[in-house]
Amino acid sequence: MIKPSCAKARRLLLQSEGGDVESADALWLESHVQGCEGCRREGEDLATIFRAWRALDPPRLGSRRMERMERAVLSAPVSPGAPPRPGRTWKVPTIAAGVAATLAVASLALLWYWRQPVQSRGAGAARLAPAAPALPRARVQAGHVLVFGPTGEARALGHGSTLPPGVTLHSPRTGGGVIAWGSRATLGLAAGAQVSVRRRGERPVITLVKGTVSLDVGSTPGRHGAGLSVWVPGSGEVIVGSARVLLSRQPGNDLRVAAVRGEVMYRWSHSGSLQEKPIEAGQILSHRLDRVRLLDAPGALSGGTLLAAGVPTPSHTRPPVAARMHAVAGRPRSTGCSLEALQGALARGQAKRVLRGVASCRAAGQASRALDGLEARANLQLGRVRRAFAQFLALAHSLRGTQQGQTALYSAGRIAWTRLARKGQARHLLEHYLETYPKGAYRASVRQILRRL
Amino acid sequence: MMATKPTSDRRAEIRDDLALVQQCREGDEEARTRLVRRYMGQVRITLTRILGPDQEMPDLVQVALIEVLRSLRHYRGDALLRTWIDRVAANVAYQHLRRRRGPHTVPLELVPSSAGSATSASRGADRALEGRRLVEKLTGLLDGISAKKRVALLLHAVLGYSVKEVAAMTDSRVATTKSRILYARKELLKAAHRDPALREWLDSSSERGGG
Structure with a gap:
């Protein structure tokens, strides 16, 4: 139990740090702190914790790394935005209305696009169906992109491929990229790359420069994370970063993994036991998200380029590759053991x-x-x-x-x-x-x- | 606490800041480069002191700096540019804390070599592991505090801003900020004393300090 005088001392201590405490109070505070072992000890403990926390300051960056970051920052498009305000986002109705209108058009065009039969879109990038004329089509300038449709079909797009409308990818430097279309947001790029994804009247779910892959699959009642390392050959950065994959436990959510270039040795943990499997270029594997945890370990991948993303997939459209993965893992789909x-x-x-x-x-x-x-x-x-x-x-x-x-x-x-x-x-x-x-x-x-x- | 500069020095610094910001607004690439180069280290330190070691730190630094460049038109010279930039960085950290859910693990390679020295005299890999344990404990302590309270506490106690400055930086009232800091301190100490390993560490630090 805290004594009333100690509680008063804490309040006054905070005030005295701002310099606005009266002299009588200051005297009382001084005498209290000198005589009160609890308050003195508390102050020392806090000082110790904050001292240790300050010792975590990052080491200085190397000049090459700094230059790379500088270039990435300076090459980002600087459009005037709202002033930064903690905890307040997108509350200006006019902006929201404008964005909603734009995105409504985009989502209609997208719906039209994905409703076309897959054959008419063509397998190759060059034969993709033309987008709505008013919308920009983005081109993969560097790296590779894995794109998912709303019903779960996935395509790996390589260098020079065209992305569906609504997705913009900008990469002034060499880098790899991931976009899961149909999930809320995904990206994973090397230094200098930038992705912005907007979907169905929502604000941009991701606008990030370089690095982290981050997914948010719809509204997720229960979330858990998984680590993923993405290695981009020739990017100079090697390990781009550990991905945080937020995912739903609803049935039918899959994690897709694709090798686009070379052969990738892919390791994952399944119910605690290590598994590994080589993935050849063009091959796409799928995991049930609630059963698999990707390893967050540098070196878990070797060779090639690996892309991964999560997407909610209705069970009736789940591709047979999911079943194959379960066969590899040797686990029945549903057991009484949870x-x-x-x-x-x-x-x-x-x-x-x-x-x-x-x-x-x-x-x-x-x-x-x-x-x-x-x-x-x-x-x-x-x-x-x-x-x-x-x-x-x-x-x-x-x-x-x-x-x-x-x-x-x-x-x-x-x-x-x-x-x-x-x-x-x-x-x-x-x-x-x-x-x-x-x-x-x-x-x-x-x-x-x-x-x- | 942060030392308050004499008013004339402060005015001169703000004048320089405004000149630099004006050049950036006019699209001067060299000025933008200068600004990014000058404040990149500060942004990293501010973010690290609020978030602790984080694998997404390089991304967050870039996001914060891009946000600084985008929001320069809102800088009016009411405060020093570095204070204003810390405000942007604190906001980026706050948004990141709100997004960051679940247990936050600290990768070994992100723990500075000095972190283990406070706990034991062990060396090399063992010291790194010791340091990591401490960092994880501290991170766990701070993760237990709500994002708003955590940002207010660390801006005040670790980055040295006064309560009024913290209130201005977080768009809050002074009384609210005081309350957040007091509650955050209380929760932090309670959690630290509940953990046997941390209590032992605090006891030993106190004995060393006392002796």
């Missing part, structure tokens, strides 16, 4: 229910790292600390080299520090790890934990 349900139960503190669920999943033939992780966390919740600790260590070893592996090791290390060290139980478990895994990736970290015990 990882999401188990995670929800764990979040609600129903650890015993989670353990029962994990056991029944395994009995049904599903064994995965995700289940192992859930079991370890459930054991930790139930106070079975040693068991959880050993399970996290084993998990860290089996997932070594991945983000999840590091997370598991952190969990183990945290248990060792906070729970086991006092009882003297961590040491022999850690030594057991060193003996069991003579080439373990985390030996150095485990030794570090041992030294600190």
